[in-house]
Amino acid sequence: MMNPDVVNFEEGEAFARRMDAEDPLRHFRDEFLFPRNKAGEPAIYFVGNSLGLQPRKAKQYVLQELEDWEKFGVEGHFHARSPWLPYHETLTAQTARLVGAMPLEVVVMNTLSVNLHLMMVSFYRPTRERFRILIEGGAFPSDQYAVASQARFHGFDPRDAILRLEPRPGEDTLREEDILDTIDRHGPEIALVLLGNVNYLTGQAFDMKAITRAAHERGCRVGFDLAHGAGNLRLSLHDDGPDFAVWCSYKYLNGGPGTLGGVFVHERHAHMPGIPRFEGWWGHDKATRFEMGPDFVPLAGAEGWQLSNPPILQMAALRASMEIFDQATMPALRLKGDLLTSYLEFLLDRLPPEMARIVTPRDLKARGSQLSLRFSKEPKKLLAKLVEAGAFCDFREPDIIRASPAPLYCSFLDVYRFVRILENHARA
Numbered sequence: 239m240m241n242p243d244v245v246n247f248e249e250g251e252a253f254a255r256r257m258d259a260e261d262p263l264r265h266f267r268d269e270f271l272f273p274r275n276k277a278g279e280p281a282i283y284f285v286g287n288s289l290g291l292q293p294r295k296a297k298q299y300v301l302q303e304l305e306d307w308e309k310f311g312v313e314g315h316f317h318a319r320s321p322w323l324p325y326h327e328t329l330t331a332q333t334a335r336l337v338g339a340m341p342l343e344v345v346v347m348n349t350l351s352v353n354l355h356l357m358m359v360s361f362y363r364p365t366r367e368r369f370r371i372l373i374e375g376g377a378f379p380s381d382q383y384a385v386a387s388q389a390r391f392h393g394f395d396p397r398d399a400i401l402r403l404e405p406r407p408g409e410d411t412l413r414e415e416d417i418l419d420t421i422d423r424h425g426p427e428i429a430l431v432l433l434g435n436v437n438y439l440t441g442q443a444f445d446m447k448a449i450t451r452a453a454h455e456r457g458c459r460v461g462f463d464l465a466h467g468a469g470n471l472r473l474s475l476h477d478d479g480p481d482f483a484v485w486c487s488y489k490y491l492n493g494g495p496g497t498l499g500g501v502f503v504h505e506r507h508a509h510m511p512g513i514p515r516f517e518g519w520w521g522h523d524k525a526t527r528f529e530m531g532p533d534f535v536p537l538a539g540a541e542g543w544q545l546s547n548p549p550i551l552q553m554a555a556l557r558a559s560m561e562i563f564d565q566a567t568m569p570a571l572r573l574k575g576d577l578l579t580s581y582l583e584f585l586l587d588r589l590p591p592e593m594a595r596i597v598t599p600r601d602l603k604a605r606g607s608q609l610s611l612r613f614s615k616e617p618k619k620l621l622a623k624l625v626e627a628g629a630f631c632d633f634r635e636p637d638i639i640r641a642s643p644a645p646l647y648c649s650f651l652d653v654y655r656f657v658r659i660l661e662n663h664a665r666a
């Protein structure tokens with residue numbers, strides 16, 4: 239496929255149709271089930287960053303587990319077609335490839351906010367001198383509650399302990415140099431740097447490698463919340479080197495509402511049984527788990543942070559999507575994703591400038607598949623009209639509409655039609 243930096247986008251619909259015809263990933267669209275618009279056609283679905291679409295095969299995979307439960311009862315743990323005891327392991331290799339990690343470094347378990355707390359139990363170890371957590375001022379609320387409650391749990395006042403990065407006056411997004419400068423200036427006080435990647439509101443992506451290196455040089459731990467990064471960005475978690483990362487799997491990863499999240503713990507912590515953690519039987523050495531002894535022996539790597547035996551039905555749905563990601567591969571998806579968002583940007587730039595303003599960085603390295611648009615005129619009403627017209631996107635306070643053409647199932651024609659619908663309704 240073409241290079242999004244040099245392709246000459248064109249305004250007419252014929253261009254979109256030509257791009258779709260040449261798109262090597264176009265057949266993956268058929269693997270997903272779409273909500274319909276009033277005419278009964280598949281909707282334009284630009285909210286895959288909020289809840290991804292259902293893979294066609296999800297139903298079959300979930301039904302298989304219901305059938306095996308019926309047939310085997312408890313013996314399904316061993317005799318189901320995919321035995322439940324090691325079921326989460328069926329996702330490990332794919333997950334590792336997805337985020338650029340070693341299999342030892344990843345596990346699918348729990349949900350995001352739970353995992354964030356579990357990771358902070360191990361990697362936010364404040365002392366009198368080094369007790370602060372660096373986050374974005376515009377971090378997702380759950381992350382803000384999590385860090386504040388962790389600080390309080392350790393006896394610190396969140397007003398002292400939480401250090402916030404803010405854009406410069408008049409700017410929408412953070413400057414990389416300001417992030418690095420803050421780490422440099424406050425390094426010795428910072429116990430943990432915790433950034434979202436991509437930021438859920440602005441769509442800004444950060445250079446994980448540079449931030450991780452700067453933080454480690456100053457002796458800080460580093461974690462990333464990849465709720466909007468997993469299945470969206472090309473990630474190289476092992477090489478970039480953060481201590482941990484967490485993500486959910488119902489956004490770009492299409493695992494279904496409330497499905498299990500993922501965790502990355504860097505290899506450097508894989509064989510350190512002494513790291514403080516909250517313990518549960520599923521993190522215990524597999525060979526002796528069922529001896530039911532009182533002493534916890536953690537599994538090596540990320541699996542050692544598991545607490546409970548996981549919900550199989552949700553994992554079955556997630557499995558259907560992860561197989562598709564593995565076939566499509568992240569490099570190819572990011573390339574198409576950059577073409578889709580660049581094309582969306584090109585068409586939006588041709589609307590009257592007072593209609594909508596793009597908040598997301600224009601640099602491809604500083605974003606994924608989301609463009610955040612700021613509307614001066616009643617964005618909530620506009621959103622309702624868009625959804626009514628079969629163009630799904632979403633609104634976030636105070637005035638932002640997010641549009642995310644996910645490259646697995648969105649087309650160039652979707653982008654073209656989206657902008658035409660937007661133009662009609664924003665004018666009206």
Ligand SMILES: *Cc1c(COP(=O)(O)O)cnc(C)c1O
Binds near residue numbers: 378381434465466
């Ligand atoms: C979506 C999202 C969450 C959601 O957390 P859950 O525990 O899965 O409900 C958390 N953090 C960020 C940055 C998100 O975008």
